[in-house]
Amino acid sequence: ELKVEQNPLFLSMQEGKNYTIYCNYSTTSDRLYWYRQDPGKSLESLFVLLSNGAVKQEGRLMASLDTKARLSTLHITAAVHDLSATYFCAVDSGYALNFGKGTSLLVTP
Amino acid sequence: GAVVSQHPSWVICKSGTSVKIECRSLDFQATTMFWYRQFPKQSLMLMATSNEGSKATYEQGVEKDKFLINHASLTLSTLTVTSAHPEDSSFYICSARGAPGGASYEQYFGPGTRLTVT
Numbered sequence: 001e002l003k004v005e006q007n008p009l010f011l012s013m014q015e016g017k018n019y020t021i022y023c024n025y026s027t028t029s030d031r032l033y034w035y036r037q038d039p040g041k042s043l044e045s046l047f048v049l050l051s052n053g054a055v056k057q058e059g060r061l062m063a064s065l066d067t068k069a070r071l072s073t074l075h076i077t078a079a080v081h082d083l084s085a086t087y088f089c090a091v092d093s094g095y096a097l098n099f100g101k102g103t104s105l106l107v108t109p
Numbered sequence: 110g111a112v113v114s115q116h117p118s119w120v121i122c123k124s125g126t127s128v129k130i131e132c133r134s135l136d137f138q139a140t141t142m143f144w145y146r147q148f149p150k151q152s153l154m155l156m157a158t159s160n161e162g163s164k165a166t167y168e169q170g171v172e173k174d175k176f177l178i179n180h181a182s183l184t185l186s187t188l189t190v191t192s193a194h195p196e197d198s199s200f201y202i203c204s205a206r207g208a209p210g211g212a213s214y215e216q217y218f219g220p221g222t223r224l225t226v227t
Contacts (some may be wrong), residue, residue, distance in 0.1 A: 042202050042221040096143060097216060099152045
């Protein structure tokens with residue numbers, strides 16, 4: 001069974017600071033996704049990572065994938081309040097997506 | 110492109126009644142549709158996977174007689190919660206996988222349906 005672990009689960013950070021969210025998974029997969037979820041809303045796709053060494057950046061967010069270590073990271077640079085949300089990583093098992101528990105991010109002034 | 114809609118967006122029903130939720134891929138044909146359930150402050154849990162014209166495949170612990178899934182066409186899947194009870198209150202999200210001019214592996218998520226059973 002494919003297990004996906006995210007940490008931290010809760011993150012409170014000040015505006016302007018940097019931080020990284022980690023996503024570890026238990027079995028081989030070459031497809032990993034990052035999503036954002038705002039309260040009461042569905043998922044918004046942030047990144048699709050398809051190969052070892054893949055790195056993608058959008059604004060203050062950058063995601064990377066190391067398939068050998070079975071690790072993906074979501075790096076936040078110079079956080080702003082608008083980034084406050086819950087972030088999920090999901091790993092494609094070839095059958096369905098297996099989601100991490102999510103990281104609830106709160107960016108404070 | 111790659112828009113998935115759900116209807117209704119929220120519904121309140123009485124215990125014992127049935128509720129149908131529709132999931133539509135608006136601009137592509139979905140080879141597979143997925144139904145997820147999300148309780149407050151928790152992650153998404155896959156309930157079932159359905160392919161057009163086939164019976165749905167349910168995850169362990171999901172009662173197929175309670176959560177009826179019909180995938181009648183390549184653009185429509187429905188989830189019917191039968192004899193709903195308060196513990197079925199949740200956020201139900203569908204996703205669709207197809208090839209809307211791009212990759213066939215990516216899932217596109219609907220906006221979700223908030224079900225409250227009183």
